[in-house]
Amino acid sequence: MAASVQRNLTVVETDAPVRVSERPKVAGQAVRVRGLTRRFGEREVLKNLDVDIAPGEFVALLGASGCGKSTLLRILADLDREIIGEVEVPVRRAVAFQAPRLMPWKKVWRNVVLGLPGRPDRARALAALEEVGIGQRADVWPKVLSGGEAQRTSLARALVREPDLLLLDEPFAALDALTRIKAQDLVGELWQRHGCAILLVTHDVEEAVLLADRVLVMKDGIIAHEERIDLPRPRDVADPVFARTRGSLLDWLGVRHGTHGNA
Numbered sequence: 001m002a003a004s005v006q007r008n009l010t011v012v013e014t015d016a017p018v019r020v021s022e023r024p025k026v027a028g029q030a031v032r033v034r035g036l037t038r039r040f041g042e043r044e045v046l047k048n049l050d051v052d053i054a055p056g057e058f059v060a061l062l063g064a065s066g067c068g069k070s071t072l073l074r075i076l077a078d079l080d081r082e083i084i085g086e087v088e089v090p091v092r093r094a095v096a097f098q099a100p101r102l103m104p105w106k107k108v109w110r111n112v113v114l115g116l117p118g119r120p121d122r123a124r125a126l127a128a129l130e131e132v133g134i135g136q137r138a139d140v141w142p143k144v145l146s147g148g149e150a151q152r153t154s155l156a157r158a159l160v161r162e163p164d165l166l167l168l169d170e171p172f173a174a175l176d177a178l179t180r181i182k183a184q185d186l187v188g189e190l191w192q193r194h195g196c197a198i199l200l201v202t203h204d205v206e207e208a209v210l211l212a213d214r215v216l217v218m219k220d221g222i223i224a225h226e227e228r229i230d231l232p233r234p235r236d237v238a239d240p241v242f243a244r245t246r247g248s249l250l251d252w253l254g255v256r257h258g259t260h261g262n263a
């Protein structure tokens with residue numbers, strides 16, 4: 001194994017799992033992944049993956065259950081370092097998961113600023129909660145929040161960190177249809193306002209086409225297909241180009257009747 005640091009890029013050449021300790025922000029790129037492999041025992045879940053995300057780019061990651069989407073997201077979030085390969089992500093990054101993961105013994109506003117250095121900053125928490133439309137819920141306990149409010153709190157907690165990269169792991173999956181549409185709209189607005197790069201893991205092809213600049217389709221641990229979405233925003237699901245794009249992605253996923261994917 002040989003490991004060396006060249007300028008601000010961590011370079012690791014190895015055939016054994018290693019810990020990548022330093023991941024400095026590299027100007028001009030929000031995410032740069034090269035040759036990323038992740039094994040669980042004998043099983044290779046990510047296979048020599050290359051992924052780039054530009055600053056401010058919105059990328060959606062689709063793929064069948066178990067194909068490795070969350071594994072990739074966890075690595076980008078620095079929650080898993082047992083990897084082979086190179087991973088560069090911004091220092092300022094934040095994650096929101098399907099389950100909001102709020103601390104039940106802390107009021108909503110305290111959950112938002114939990115883990116930030118210094119004294120809990122109520123004004124900062126309130127500003128973030130206002131931004132996601134639930135400023136009036138700052139002083140309640142998490143258990144009284146609706147599912148949509150809890151998810152908005154989780155988004156506020158991510159945004160208050162002013163991330164250059166926001167990692168979203170199926171954040172809307174547990175919401176009812178109407179709440180989900182509102183949450184999707186909110187994420188689209190927040191992304192335009194904040195200008196951070198986003199990687200959204202989702203099972204919902206329509207959601208991916210509605211929100212993303214680019215959609216990646218993962219299959220068996222590789223990126224099997226990539227589709228750029230050049231439609232103007234806000235996007236219209238009735239637009240024929242929208243429908244065609246959705247159809248093409250469904251083909252790649254192999255979930256349309258009579259198709260088995262092209263990968």
Ligand SMILES: Nc1ncnc2c1ncn2[C@@H]1O[C@H](COP(=O)(O)OP(=O)(O)OP(=O)(O)O)[C@@H](O)[C@H]1O
Nearest residue numbers: 040041045063064065066067068069070071072203
């Ligand atoms: N800590 C772990 N130990 C062993 N196997 C794991 C671990 N984490 C994930 N896996 C396995 O890796 C594979 C990919 O998991 P991952 O959660 O990344 O899939 P996914 O594409 O996000 O699936 P889903 O869409 O269902 O959330 C799965 O087969 C999973 O069982």
